[in-house]
Amino acid sequence: MSAYSELVMEHFREPRNRGRIEHPDGVGEVGNPVCGDMMTIMIKVKDDRLDDIKFETLGCGAAIAVSSIVTEMAKGKTLQEALQISRETLLAQLGELPKNELHCSNLGADALHKAIMDYYDRKKGRTKTTRGGKVEYLDRREQQCYCPYCEHELPTQAPLCTNCGKPTKAG
Amino acid sequence: MIYLDNISGTPLHPDVKAAMIGYMENSFGNPISQHRAGDEALEALERARGEVARLINAQTAEVVFTSGGTESINQAIKGVALASAEKGRHIITSNIEHQAVLRSLRTLMGMGYHVTSVPVDEYGLVDPGDVERAITDETILVSIMHGNNEIGTIEPIGEIAKIARRRGVPFHTDAVATAGVVPVDAEGLGVDLLSMAANQFYGPSGVGALYVRTGTKIAPLLDGGIQENGLRAGTQNMIGLVGMGKAAELARSELSSRMEHLLHLKKTFVEKISEIDEVLLNGHPTKCLPHLVSCSVRYVEGESMVLMLDEEGICVSTRSACASGSLRASHVLTSIGRDYTSTQGTLIFSFGIYNSIEEVGATMDAFRRSIDFLRSMSPLWDKRR
Numbered sequence: 001m002s003a004y005s006e007l008v009m010e011h012f013r014e015p016r017n018r019g020r021i022e023h024p025d026g027v028g029e030v031g032n033p034v035c036g037d038m039m040t041i042m043i044k045v046k047d048d049r050l051d052d053i054k055f056e057t058l059g060c061g062a063a064i065a066v067s068s069i070v071t072e073m074a075k076g077k078t079l080q081e082a083l084q085i086s087r088e089t090l091l092a093q094l095g096e097l098p099k100n101e102l103h104c105s106n107l108g109a110d111a112l113h114k115a116i117m118d119y120y121d122r123k124k125g126r127t128k129t130t131r132g133g134k135v136e137y138l139d140r141r142e143q144q145c146y147c148p149y150c151e152h153e154l155p156t157q158a159p160l161c162t163n164c165g166k167p168t169k170a171g
Numbered sequence: 172m173i174y175l176d177n178i179s180g181t182p183l184h185p186d187v188k189a190a191m192i193g194y195m196e197n198s199f200g201n202p203i204s205q206h207r208a209g210d211e212a213l214e215a216l217e218r219a220r221g222e223v224a225r226l227i228n229a230q231t232a233e234v235v236f237t238s239g240g241t242e243s244i245n246q247a248i249k250g251v252a253l254a255s256a257e258k259g260r261h262i263i264t265s266n267i268e269h270q271a272v273l274r275s276l277r278t279l280m281g282m283g284y285h286v287t288s289v290p291v292d293e294y295g296l297v298d299p300g301d302v303e304r305a306i307t308d309e310t311i312l313v314s315i316m317h318g319n320n321e322i323g324t325i326e327p328i329g330e331i332a333k334i335a336r337r338r339g340v341p342f343h344t345d346a347v348a349t350a351g352v353v354p355v356d357a358e359g360l361g362v363d364l365l366s367m368a369a370n371q372f373y374g375p376s377g378v379g380a381l382y383v384r385t386g387t388k389i390a391p392l393l394d395g396g397i398q399e400n401g402l403r404a405g406t407q408n409m410i411g412l413v414g415m416g417k418a419a420e421l422a423r424s425e426l427s428s429r430m431e432h433l434l435h436l437k438k439t440f441v442e443k444i445s446e447i448d449e450v451l452l453n454g455h456p457t458k459c460l461p462h463l464v465s466c467s468v469r470y471v472e473g474e475s476m477v478l479m480l481d482e483e484g485i486c487v488s489t490r491s492a493c494a495s496g497s498l499r500a501s502h503v504l505t506s507i508g509r510d511y512t513s514t515q516g517t518l519i520f521s522f523g524i525y526n527s528i529e530e531v532g533a534t535m536d537a538f539r540r541s542i543d544f545l546r547s548m549s550p551l552w553d554k555r556r
Contacts, residue, residue: 012475012478013482015548018547018548019548020553029550036472036491036492036511036515037472038549038550038551039550040550055548056548056549056550056553057548057549057550058470058471058472058548058549058550058551058552059472059475060472060473060474060475060478060491061474061475061478063472063475064475064545064548
């Protein structure tokens with residue numbers, strides 16, 4: 001696929017950090033099957049650093065490559081440093097991406113941030129762990145979806161983007 | 172390279188290539204010219220036209236050369252609509268037509284035409300009764316495809332053409348996926364218009380034909396000279412249609428043996444696919460193209476599978492939203508009732524006469540490996556277990 005840079009292809013062929021963490025300290029889930037991409041990042045935190053980080057991704061080549069790149073960038077960093085990894089810094093790393101797959105790079109940064117915020121939430125007691133080990137939020141958060149054209153956040157089943165008016169995959 | 176995307180375009184048959192090169196080396200005249208160079212070109216033009224006509228059992232005067240399936244479809248639909256505007260503005264089609272049909276109709280809707288789109292069942296089959304019930308006094312065209320390019324289902328267009336004829340409504344069929352692949356008899360089927368493309372039967376891309384039954388009221392889209400019986404102005408793509416003519420000749424003489432070969436490959440492939448967990452086959456099991464397999468691999472995304480297979484030299488197609496460029500799920504898969512998770516993981520394998528059983532085996536191995544690898548990374552697959 002000539003539209004992808006060599007870096008993207010490399011990370012697609014051999015993705016780093018794929019897998020699960022059995023008892024993660026934080027989990028960030030973004031996207032949903034309607035968008036076509038789903039990314040889950042799990043982290044283990046030790047001394048305020050990302051001691052371990054893993055991803056599970058359902059998505060196109062760009063989505064998988066982004067998962068690999070963002071987890072590789074974040075591993076070993078302090079939480080504050082990891083939070084500096086933004087959509088822009090990721091995009092700069094990736095080089096060429098086809099226009100309609102730009103939202104894949106956003107998913108990477110967002111999943112990482114969500115995982116770290118989840119860790120903070122758990123620490124501050126905003127979550128509780130059930131007897132089965134499942135973590136429940138005391139204030140519910142919807143899974144987020146993004147308009148692929150203007151990257152505005154949308155409720156899951158929105159047929160049209162509320163920001164730019166273009167039709168989404170659900171439409 | 173193992174090329175399994177023949178529905179997007181086939182390789183050139185060596186005889187087709189030879190015919191085109193031969194023409195290129197010797198001829199250049201304009202068929203409309205009054206001198207010997209023109210005569211040479213005219214002879215080649217009419218020879219090619221004759222072969223295409225024989226392939227679909229039409230009169231030579233009923234074959235119009237175009238730049239491909241899309242132009243034929245545009246010409247058929249818009250040409251009839253414009254010529255019949257006084258009579259009515261209602262057109263009937265189906266939910267699973269090719270974008271060339273749907274977008275042409277959308278343009279017409281912007282000009283005041285109305286469209287009824289009949290649904291399909293879970294196999295992608297149109298109910299002729301639905302078409303019949305939709306016909307009104309204002310209906311000026313019915314357009315239902317012969318073979319679907321995404322799921323392979325073949326529609327009962329003989330029956331539908333009969334209904335349309337009884338009600339005096341012209342009937343067009345998009346036969347791009349079927350002409351030159353399965354027996355297509357324009358006269359016998361009773362269609363009024365039929366679109367076809369050379370790159371489906373080992374001819375070159377960028378050339379096709381439109382069958383227009385004698386007496387059909389139709390306006391040309393391209394204005395200019397009097398070529399193609401006044402239906403399509405412009406000096407023809409001579410090199411291309413010489414190739415198409417040769418391809419049509421070969422397709423007609425080899426049709427049965429080709430179908431047998433393709434069905435054998437398809438059957439072997441389908442048997443092996445059924446051994447994989449959570450893979451759905453799309454389309455009708457018997458009323459289908461002999462060379463196309465559409466399978467939805469649950470919990471995996473299409474483009475990532477295409478990429479992995481491409482890495483191993485295997486070329487296939489997907490309609491996942493990421494790959495489609497429009498970020499939309501396939502309207503065909505949605506129409507047959509597939510959920511979003513399935514539509515995103517759909518691959519289309521379309522075999523050709525140059526593929527072998529060994530290639531099918533190698534593809535299956537690579538396919539399984541890519542599914543296992545991608546599922547091992549998939550959050551949905553993990554949750555399912």
